[in-house]
Every structure is written in C-alpha cells, then in structure tokens.
Amino acid sequence: MKFTFFALFALAVCHAVSIQSQARGPIIWQEEFDTLDYSRWKHLITAWRGGNNEFQYYDNLPENSYVRDGILYIKPTLTADRFGEDFLYNGVLDLNQEGCNVDIDGGCYVVAGNEIINPAQSARMVTSDSFSFTYGTIEVRAKMPKGDWIWPAIWMLPTDNVYGGWPQSGEIDIVETRGNADFSCNGSPIGRQLAGSTLHWGPDPSQNRYDLTHWEKIIQSPDFATDFHIFRVE
DSSP: EEEEEEEEOOEEEEEEEEESSSSSEEEEEOOOOOSOTTOOOEOOOOOOOOGGGEEEEEEOOOTTEEEETEEEEEOOOHEEEEEEEOHHHHHHEGGGGGGOOOOOOTTTTOSSSSSOOOOOEEEOEEEEEOBBBBBSSEEEEEEOOOOOTTOOEEEEEEESSHHHHHHTTTTEEEEEEOOOOOEEETEOSSSEEEEEEEOOOOSGGGOOOOOSEEEEEEEEEEEOOTSSSEEEEO
C-alpha cells in the first residue's frame, strides 16, 4: 500500500519537504517551494467538513495558498470577507463553478439553512496525482500558525483504500497543532506549545485505536508557531 503526502488546512509556512527511500538512503522526492508547482500539487476544492465537522471550505484562491521567498504559505481567511456576512445565513455556495473535486456529503453545493455556510476558507493541497511511496523517511520543515481555533495538519493518507474505508487502510498524521496561545486541558497546555503525531487504524471509525499510537511533544519557549521545526516520520 502506498501513502501520499497531504498538507491540510492552515499550515502557515512550510519551507521544505524531502523523502528518502529508506533511513540514510537517497532522496527520492524533494520540494523546496521555489515556486508552486501545479504538476506536483493539487488543490482540493470542496465544502465537505470532513469527519470533524470543520468550519472551513477549501479553494485554490491565491490569498489562501501562495509561495514567497522559498516558503509555502497556507492562510485561512473569512468567508464573509469574500461574500458578506449575510451570505453565511442566506447564501448558496456553489463550488461547481470553481472546479469542485470532492463531492462528499454535498461538498460541491451548500445552501444556508439549519447550518450556516462554512465561515472560513483555506487550502488543502495533496500530491495524490503526482507522487506516493511505501517505505522511507519523510521530513518536513515548517512553522505552525498563530490564531484561535486554527488547526494545522500535515497528513499522509493511502492512495488506495486496499483494506477498506477509513481507518482500515490507515492514516499517518505527521504533525498536528493548534493555533491558540492560551489553551489548556487539566492544567496542561494544548495550544501551540503542543504538537502531536498519530497513526489511525482499526476495523471501523468507532474502533479507531489511535490512542495506542499517538505521540505528543510540549515546548514552552519558543512554541511551534514561533520558529521553524523539523518533523520526521520513518
């Protein structure tokens, strides 16, 4: 089974990505973000909220994903800034006009009603059409974003669900953090001082045993949004 590298939601800045065929082996894929190479990276365009009922929809707008000085920026913005506040409660978000490519749970066409239109817009970029690998080491140099309720994530997902739907075929979360500055649970910081990595697996979503394969790291100063860090999975 091959996995494909995913960059998801609000990763503020990503400086470099490299993949080795095995530990200390040759580099088989590398991205320095000298430009945004659309032969490598594909934008997902959808309002599907995923398994977490997320607040954002994904588009390929230049204000949400761009490259500058060798750095990829993924930046969330407010839907109301584009369409107006009333649009959230009375509008129709028709992403078919913008090339919607994930039509799950009505993700291409959303009508405000019992729920408002997704109030944030961001970018989700994948390499599923250009590159995947089975064994090796992946390394990402990235700085996480600052901002309440921002959830940056860098994932690997299978190109083919050969063992069945999620999480049967697995998911590897290289890193996830939160953008909140002051956010704690039972006295422990869970904002941007904490980063986690997780393997999702199990026979069905209700029996996802990620709790057995989850790792966390807490740093107080500087936090994960203050400077670049290297995140590696072997």
